[in-house]
Amino acid sequence: MTNKEAFELAKQVMPGGVSSPVRAFKSVEAEPIVVRRGFGAFIEDIEGKRYIDYMLSFGPLMLGHRPDVIVSKILEALDKGTSFGITNLYEIELASLIVKATKVIDKIRFVSSGTEAVMSAIRLARGITNKPYIIKFDGCYHGFSDSVLVGAGSGVATLGIPETPGIPKEFASFTIVFDYNDEDALEEAFTKYKNQIAAVLVEPVAGNMGVVLPKESWLKKLKDITKKNDALLIFDEVITGFRLSLGGASEYFGIEPDIVCYGKIIGGGMPIGAYGAKAHIMDRVAPEGPIYQAGTLSGNPISVASGIGLLKTLISDITIYDVLAELMAYLTYNISSMLSQKGIPHKINEIASMFTVFFTDKDVIDFKSAKTSDTKLFGKFFRNLLQEGVLIPPSQFEAWFLSAAHTKDIIDTTLEKIKKAIDLL
Ligand SMILES: *Cc1c(COP(=O)(O)O)cnc(C)c1O
Numbered sequence: 001m002t003n004k005e006a007f008e009l010a011k012q013v014m015p016g017g018v019s020s021p022v023r024a025f026k027s028v029e030a031e032p033i034v035v036r037r038g039f040g041a042f043i044e045d046i047e048g049k050r051y052i053d054y055m056l057s058f059g060p061l062m063l064g065h066r067p068d069v070i071v072s073k074i075l076e077a078l079d080k081g082t083s084f085g086i087t088n089l090y091e092i093e094l095a096s097l098i099v100k101a102t103k104v105i106d107k108i109r110f111v112s113s114g115t116e117a118v119m120s121a122i123r124l125a126r127g128i129t130n131k132p133y134i135i136k137f138d139g140c141y142h143g144f145s146d147s148v149l150v151g152a153g154s155g156v157a158t159l160g161i162p163e164t165p166g167i168p169k170e171f172a173s174f175t176i177v178f179d180y181n182d183e184d185a186l187e188e189a190f191t192k193y194k195n196q197i198a199a200v201l202v203e204p205v206a207g208n209m210g211v212v213l214p215k216e217s218w219l220k221k222l223k224d225i226t227k228k229n230d231a232l233l234i235f236d237e238v239i240t241g242f243r244l245s246l247g248g249a250s251e252y253f254g255i256e257p258d259i260v261c262y263g264k265i266i267g268g269g270m271p272i273g274a275y276g277a278k279a280h281i282m283d284r285v286a287p288e289g290p291i292y293q294a295g296t297l298s299g300n301p302i303s304v305a306s307g308i309g310l311l312k313t314l315i316s317d318i319t320i321y322d323v324l325a326e327l328m329a330y331l332t333y334n335i336s337s338m339l340s341q342k343g344i345p346h347k348i349n350e351i352a353s354m355f356t357v358f359f360t361d362k363d364v365i366d367f368k369s370a371k372t373s374d375t376k377l378f379g380k381f382f383r384n385l386l387q388e389g390v391l392i393p394p395s396q397f398e399a400w401f402l403s404a405a406h407t408k409d410i411i412d413t414t415l416e417k418i419k420k421a422i423d424l425l
Contacts, residue, residue, distance in 0.1 A: 022393075027379065097312065102241075110272065111272075114262075117275045119147075131198040136176070204235050205239075241264075353403075354399040359374040
């Protein structure tokens with residue numbers, strides 16, 4: 001079967017042929033591929049064509065596809081059963097690994113996705129502070145739940161959807177949206193909504209409008225202003241957790257949030273999410289406290305075992321972070337040189353092992369500036385790369401990722417392919 005034939009079948013039984021919107025490759029106007037398998041830094045479609053993968057399932061695959069350390073751990077857990085609805089030892093081990101690595105949390109609750117993690121963190125913040133409003137930032141994505149889809153990044157940004165039908169205006173009215181990196185607006189909000197703001201929710205490095213770095217003074221401001229106003233600071237580290245460093249963005253920037261959300265990497269490619277905080281906050285969650293949150297498959301043994309395989313590898317060899325940062329710098333430096341040689345305006349935002357090539361001449365510091373990018377040109381770049389056998393995220397407003405499976409040789413091969421893709425722009 002060809003990709004096209006399979007995708008036609010998919011479209012008959014799944015809306016848009018996909019289980020999540022960006023996968024339809026719409027904004028880049030490309031024919032979607034249908035995947036057969038992945039190995040290391042590569043994925044292969046059902047026609048047998050191979051691609052060097054910089055999408056990496058949108059971030060979880062820090063070691064690449066199906067590394068032995070994760071596969072063996074999954075098989076070990078699978079041998080004992082797939083789900084119990086009862087606390088298992090793998091859960092305790094993964095919780096301990098995360099708590100120890102991140103330093104800023106004492107306890108953690110597992111859920112099944114990043115969406116659930118953020119949704120639960122917001123409920124916790126509202127439950128503790130007894131206040132209704134949350135502040136979020138334009139272009140940040142925190143999953144698809146009702147309160148956080150306003151001004152959202154990721155697929156919402158990619159498809160240019162201003163508002164989603166199905167969310168009553170009243171629900172969304174409790175979410176206040178500001179520009180990323182804008183310090184002044186915050187003061188005004190805390191004056192206007194005095195004693196009504198439960199939390200400030202932020203991607204400490206934005207990954208869902210493309211990579212946008214926080215001004216350090218701004219992150220500090222978020223910390224200070226929440227503290228001063230008895231609001232909670234929620235770091236959505238679904239992408240940055242264990243991606244920037246073992247302690248995520250809070251360690252990287254030395255800012256301590258009140259609640260941290262995780263997902264993606266901590267499941268090593270299996271469905272997962274989690275939220276954690278100091279004990280006095282987490283002990284307000286049921287059954288210890290009154291704030292209810294639950295999940296039939298939460299703490300699923302296969303997902304947590306997969307996460308253990310990945311996290312243990314990172315913890316036992318933290319040089320991975322330096323190696324990846326160096327390879328990424330080499331890759332982005334060369335991409336930038338090639339684009340410059342062709343006279344193509346661009347800005348590359350990068351940190352640790354994630355980056356985005358924006359086709360704009362403006363500094364990208366928030367969603368407004370990200371949107372100055374030439375998305376038509378990005379679409380062409382994406383299609384040219386796909387043709388050459390390089391898979392990057394199918395949107396200008398997503399992050400590219402590197403994994404430990406991306407060797408210097410693979411990067412050099414990528415650069416040759418990128419050169420061809422740029423020559424054809
Ligand atoms: C991916 C993502 C989410 C949502 O996670 P899902 O597992 O897709 O529900 C939330 N926040 C951020 C920052 C993300 O990147």
